[in-house]
Amino acid sequence: DIVMTQSPATLSVSPGERATLSCRASQSVSSNLAWYQQKPGQAPRLLIYGASTRATGIPARFSGSGSGTEFTLTISSLQSEDFAVYYCQQYNNWPWTFGQGTKVEMK
Amino acid sequence: QVQLVESGGGLVKPGGSLRLSCAVSGFTFSDYYMSWIRQAPGKGLEWVSDISSSGSTIYYADSVKGRFTISRDNAKNSLYLQMNSLRAEDTAVYYCARVPAAGWYFDLWGRATLVTVSS
Numbered sequence: 001d002i003v004m005t006q007s008p009a010t011l012s013v014s015p016g017e018r019a020t021l022s023c024r025a026s027q028s029v030s031s032n033l034a035w036y037q038q039k040p041g042q043a044p045r046l047l048i049y050g051a052s053t054r055a056t057g058i059p060a061r062f063s064g065s066g067s068g069t070e071f072t073l074t075i076s077s078l079q080s081e082d083f084a085v086y087y088c089q090q091y092n093n094w095p096w097t098f099g100q101g102t103k104v105e106m107k
Numbered sequence: 108q109v110q111l112v113e114s115g116g117g118l119v120k121p122g123g124s125l126r127l128s129c130a131v132s133g134f135t136f137s138d139y140y141m142s143w144i145r146q147a148p149g150k151g152l153e154w155v156s157d158i159s160s161s162g163s164t165i166y167y168a169d170s171v172k173g174r175f176t177i178s179r180d181n182a183k184n185s186l187y188l189q190m191n192s193l194r195a196e197d198t199a200v201y202y203c204a205r206v207p208a209a210g211w212y213f214d215l216w217g218r219a220t221l222v223t224v225s226s
Binding site: 032034036042043044045046049050055087089091094095096097098099100101 | 153154207209210211212213218219
């Protein structure tokens with residue numbers, strides 16, 4: 001199975017600042033990488049697919065980059081509603097696997 | 108509007124069974140692959156099972172293979188997960204999710220149903 005490793009586990013950021021989240025795959029997943037946001041008590045929400053394509057309705061402050069084994073989710077200017085847990089997921093090889101999550105908390 | 112609504116969760120003893128359902132509305136259910144994904148309390152996401160649009164192709168995670176059965180009824184716009192021989196480690200919220208044609212990620216999620224396996 002492909003292991004997805006996210007870093008850091010927790011990211012403390014002030015509103016308006018930039019947040020950079022990393023996701024590393026144990027082997028190449030090409031660009032078959034998605035990012036999700038999950039708030040407490042809610043279902044995950046798709047943010048990015050294909051490593052860099054924003055899902056419908058996702059604000060432009062969210063951007064994804066990378067390919068192969070190294071990926072980044074950037075939130076350009078954090079808004080209050082962006083404090084949440086973020087997961088990456090590879091869909092290049094079955095079984096589909098998720099990272100353990102990065103919690104973005106208010107500094 | 109587009110909706111996925113899970114039901115059927117509850118408290119069950121180890122070795123017991125439950126059947127989860129996911130009622131879908133707002134899109135053409137029969138056009139899409141569907142999945143079940145679970146999340147243990149305070150933990151991350153774990154993919155459980157997939158089913159093709161016709162139901163002819165099915166995949167399971169090794170952790171549930173032989174114990175869980177995914178199925179669907181396109182006439183009823185419903186997805187199911189029959190869970191047998193339940194273990195404490197199956198305790199989680201279970202989400203149904205839609206798989207878009209563009210790739211095996213999950214573009215729509217239900218609100219989940221909680222399964223607790225405990226004596």
